[in-house]
Amino acid sequence: MTDKNPRPPDSPDDDFTNQWPLELSEYLNFDDDQWPDDYPESFVSGHVFSHNNQANEVGNFGGSSTHFEESSSRDVGNEREKKEVRDRVAFKTKSEVEILDDGFKWRKYGKKMVKNSPNPRNYYRCSVDGCQVKKRVERDKDDPRYVITTYEGIHNHQSYI
């Protein structure tokens, strides 16, 4: 259990989104805290990119379309001290494997079967000490060839691997 609350005040914030190693073909931001029960398939349509810059690190990235979603209460400004200050970022990536290397070390801490999906959902956590970033990975129930990765929180460190 970790009742400590690190996160130095000098740590960079949402800037990390700018240094994302991946090129996002599209980016969607929802005003709501959650997505609809059933995201339409139009979500996944077209825009198939070929990321070559990352391919040198992982061979699994050959040809993948990535969709980016962001939901966070940055407009409120005053709600910084709330318990839900975590940034929720959802990626939809076309991949045969679920283990997409985003440049960070993740330790799997749980697997669960959600009723809305015939496929299990995997829970990962950043292995770096002080970094409480969590990651949720599951396959699309309508398109098993797509993988939905949801990131929660901001990394305490900027170095990856």
Added chain:
DNA sequence: CGCCTTTGACCGGCGC
């Protein structure tokens, strides 16, 4: 030797 993976059980919240 250290770290990560896996499965089960437990817990909290919400709905009915």
Added chain:
DNA sequence: GCGCCGGTCAAAGGCG
């Protein structure tokens, strides 16, 4: 009040 669901932790084992 109970049931359901999603989320997390824990212990053991396996692998590098």
